[in-house]
Amino acid sequence: MKAMIVNEFGDSSVFTSTEIAKPEIKPGHVLVRVAASSVNTVDMMIRQMGPDLPLSPPAPAVLGMDFAGIIEAVGEGVTDFALGDEVYGCAGGLADLQGTLAEYMLADAKLIANKPKNLSMREAAALPLVAITAYEGLKRAQVKEGQNVLVHGGSGGVGHIALQLARYFGANVFSTGGGDAQTALIEELGATSINYKTETVADYVQKHTQGAGFDVIFDSVGGANLLNSFEAAALNGQIATTVSLLELDLSGAHFKGLSLHVVFMLIPMLHDHKREVHGQILTEVAGIIEAGHLRPVLDDLTFSLEEVGKAHDRLASGQGLGKVVIDI
Known part of the structure; x- marks a missing residue:
């Protein structure tokens, strides 16, 4: 099968088109014909840092985590999926x-679900990592109906x-x-x-x-911005963040009695x-989408499998709006 691999880690030029063996089915897994994949920040970090x-993964490696596609083989012990099912997930x-x-x-059947019926493959491929992250963070922060919720970076992946899930859960x-x-x-x-550039x-x-x-803060910016979250939080408030790889003064969180949830x-x-x-x-999430309460936003530009390097550059540029998706 055709694949884009990295033989070494570095800038976006490291991807090489090659032929590798198609994975063999094994128990508990499904073989998926991949239709689309999306680029996440962690994909770029792996490509750069190795x-x-x-x-x-060790080089040579096939990168990419999010996908949507069609099941072509079902392993022993898998009962929830069948040949021809359209699925999505974050599994590699x-x-x-x-x-x-x-x-x-090859995808572990535990990590996937049936694709939302009202989304294209490209739209579905944009969702898994970000949807699971957002859902986990809001649930761990115990979001409730009627609460005031602040999402930092609400136009990001x-x-x-x-933002949309918090609304679905009934928050302001x-x-x-x-x-x-x-x-x-x-x-x-x-x-x-x-x-945030014009308002303190x-x-x-x-x-x-x-x-x-704010009762709950979902901080998808994180890092030093956590200090802004501490300042913006209500007493005994809840903060969920996806970025906490730094040294930080927690005094602001201490004096407000805040709970901090790190989502990985x-x-x-x-x-x-x-x-x-x-x-x-x-x-x-698929049910929420099919009921009309959630939709992914995709960047205007499209990329083929051979253009994965350009797709990484697009995400890194910060010029896009919405998830960058690659057609496989």
Whole structure:
């Protein structure tokens, strides 16, 4: 089968088109004919850092985590899927798991779900990693109906899904963005936009919560921005973040009694730990999508399998709006 592999790690030029053996079916797995894959920040980190990132596969490797496709073979013990099923998931591209940038991939049946019927393959491929991340973060932060929820980075990959899921769970949702296109998308998706470049944290906390702070904050920006989340949170508030690889003064969190939830959705794939939870989340997300409460936003540009390097460059440029998707 055709695949894009990396023989060494580095810039976006390291991808090479080659022929490799099609995976053989094994128990508990399905063989998927991949139709589309999307690019996530972690894909770029693996490509750049290689062995410096503990979750990276050894070279030569097939990268790519998210996919949508059609099942072509079903392994022993798999009862929830059949030949011809259209599925989506996040099931490869790290450690010893072959990625999605190939015509076929082997996927653990616990990590996948039936594709939302009202989405194209490209749209479905944009969802798994970001949808699982957003869902897990909001659930761990115990989001409830009627709460004031702030999503940092609401026009980004994870953020635009978290924003919509928080609305679906019944919250009053507010979201930060940094420009006209970003704030317009946030409003279009049903949240109140906050331009972090023109409004201070104190200003928007006073404006939208009368100074009390937000009950739940989903911080998809993270890093040093966590200090803004601490400032914006209500007393005993909940904060979920996807980016916490830094040293940080937690004094602000201490004096407000905040709970901080670090979401690292790759744990089930890396450690074979509760993988079935990912399949369950994707099944629930598919239902939410089919009921009309959630939709992925895709970047305007399209890329073929051979153009994966350009797709990585597009995401890295920050010029796109929505998920970057590759047609396989």
